[in-house]
Amino acid sequence: MNTCFPNFEEEIRKGKADLSRKDLCVIIAGETSAGKSTLINRLVGKQIFTPDVSETTSTICRVRNSGNKNQIECKIFGTDNQVLEEKSFPKGFEVSMKEFLQEYVDERPATSSIYIDHVDVSLSVPFLKGNTMIVNTPGIGGSKDLEVKMMEYLPNATSFVFVMSVVSAGGLQEDRLIKILQEVMKLHDDQDIPCFDPRDALFVSNKWDAVHKEQCEKTWRKIQEKLKTCWPSFSSENVFRTALDPP
Ligand SMILES: Nc1nc2c(ncn2[C@@H]2O[C@H](COP(=O)(O)OP(=O)(O)O)[C@@H](O)[C@H]2O)c(=O)[nH]1
Numbered sequence: 087m088n089t090c091f092p093n094f095e096e097e098i099r100k101g102k103a104d105l106s107r108k109d110l111c112v113i114i115a116g117e118t119s120a121g122k123s124t125l126i127n128r129l130v131g132k133q134i135f136t137p138d139v140s141e142t143t144s145t146i147c148r149v150r151n152s153g154n155k156n157q158i159e160c161k162i163f164g165t166d167n168q169v170l171e172e173k174s175f176p177k178g179f180e181v182s183m184k185e186f187l188q189e190y191v192d193e194r195p196a197t198s199s200i201y202i203d204h205v206d207v208s209l210s211v212p213f214l215k216g217n218t219m220i221v222n223t224p225g226i227g228g229s230k231d232l233e234v235k236m237m238e239y240l241p242n243a244t245s246f247v248f249v250m251s252v253v254s255a256g257g258l259q260e261d262r263l264i265k266i267l268q269e270v271m272k273l274h275d276d277q278d279i280p281c282f283d284p285r286d287a288l289f290v291s292n293k294w295d296a297v298h299k300e301q302c303e304k305t306w307r308k309i310q311e312k313l314k315t316c317w318p319s320f321s322s323e324n325v326f327r328t329a330l331d332p333p
């Protein structure tokens with residue numbers, strides 16, 4: 087058996103783990119301050135996260151549909167997957183919810199996020215059917231610990247949305263987003279994310295309000311050319327220009 091199918095035991099183990107996976111995670115990844123939190127707020131139509139240039143999302147934060155239109159539930163999970171704290175916020179108490187989440191989700195010197203594995207936020211998001219979740223990740227380009235946290239989470243993905251800020255070298259510096267893209271391709275090649283098809287990855291090029299009109303076409307062309315070289319199945323249909331939170 088080993089001669090015909092080298093590593094067959096490992097392949098079966100991976101396949102089994104994948105089949106038993108209940109959650110479908112659409113991971114929002116990218117460098118810090120690209121606009122990941124802003125994108126999620128816009129997608130779900132609620133200010134769940136506080137977009138901020140100075141404070142980075144420090145915890146994996148999963149947004150799922152609860153079907154309950156009247157409240158938002160937050161659950162904080164520890165590294166052993168135990169619920170450390172849970173709290174529900176009725177409609178109209180979104181500000182308190184944001185403050186509660188900020189304690190766990192935003193990077194602050196006093197935050198003990200090292201003991202927090204992830205945070206779940208459940209609210210009415212009808213387009214998130216079944217167990218599909220949008221997952222906010224710590225960005226790359228901040229602290230090394232957070233980068234490791236994000237990289238370790240990548241194998242949980244069913245699909246990806248990569249967010250780039252056009253103001254920082256088109257959002258495609260060698261050491262930042264490209265590092266994530268290479269890691270995802272490696273996981274895919276090693277069959278560690280079998281459900282994920284690289285043709286489904288979406289790219290959001292954000293902060294286009296900051297680009298001078300005459301630079302637009304040239305910058306757009308450059309971004310697409312660069313993506314073609316670092317993402318083999320790149321299609322121009324899967325890249326979007328946005329200004330999610332213009333000043
Ligand atoms: N000019 C501009 N600023 C934006 C845009 N989108 C987000 N921002 C700002 O960029 C900063 C970082 O955004 P955030 O969503 O926290 O980025 P994250 O670190 O990737 O989650 C915040 O101050 C946002 O208000 C945009 O389209 N244009």
Ligand SMILES: [Mg+2]
Pocket residue numbers: 122123124135142143
């Ligand atoms: Mg963020």
